[in-house]
Amino acid sequence: MKDMADTTDPIIRVRNLSRDFQVGGRGRKRQTLHAVSDASFDVLPGETLGVVGESGSGKSTIGRMLVGLLPATRGEIELFGETITGPSGKQALAKVRHKLQFVFQDPHAAMNPRMRISDIIAEPIDVRGGWTRKDRADRVAELLELVGLSAAFADRFPHEFSGGQRQRIVIARALALDPAFIVCDEAVAALDVSMQAQVINLLMDLQQRLGLSYLFIAHDLAVVRAVSTRIAVLYAGEIVELSDKRSLYTDPKHPYTQALLAAIPRPEVGTRKPPIRGEVPSLLNRPPGCTLCPRCPKAFDRCRTEAPALREVAPGRKVACHLYDGV
């Protein structure tokens, strides 16, 4: 029998995960772009880890590595007890692939406009094979109903649906083989605010009913707040803060998290506070020290020379910032 400790064992363990890309070439100097550097985190059963950061901060790269769509350059990913990085990573991934799914931002791009909804939803079933026609049709009907659509829609085509309905269809396809973990990469970013709320409610409802875990990627802290259990804040490919949701919003520790929160539009004010000054640093030539240093209002000497490690500053709270060195 499982004891309580087992039930909170992570389903995903990520340690020092890094991904470089070689860029340039054809007459231009070839350079190494450090898209993700030394990311370490866990995902627990039934939780949503929100991943937030500006464009280019490495969110999608992390998500793609987690479901085996992109190999890691360094570091380790353990999924459901299988280590999918390293020499036997491919065989390990084959064992757990059916438990992983990915939902992209753009439901238009994710669907072939000439395919019927039933064939779109059944794609993973068809790839796996071995289903009778009746079982396949029953499963498609069940999945449509699971995402709040009528089973009668099975014979229709994508253009007959709104953006929100199309995202529901994409989610139905992701659920076809009973995954346990889904990476939602900007899954509601293309929708208007009321549609966003509906799709987020659907994802949360499915999580409850099916015991799913999510990695929920978004650049918008307001969206991440609604769905997440814990949140990782990414800056220039590094996790700078990892915290339970409540603490992160009520008491942000990292100067970058503080700046992101201050930039959330507030209805009573009507305007967005200016985001943190300056530019995201180049991922090609990392300066020594903390990557936020040139933009950080609280930087001091040590920040310019020494990169801060992500470390625990309070139970369940990790920050990479020299301000907390003595804590």
Ligand SMILES: Nc1ncnc2c1ncn2[C@@H]1O[C@H](COP(=O)(O)OP(=O)(O)OP(=O)(O)O)[C@@H](O)[C@H]1O
């Ligand atoms: N295949 C690739 N080849 C070269 N560089 C890449 C590749 N994929 C991503 N990158 C670079 O890696 C960095 C991180 O990209 P990534 O897409 O992970 O960021 P992101 O935070 O998801 O951004 P966005 O919110 O705009 O989607 C960027 O500088 C990007 O240009």
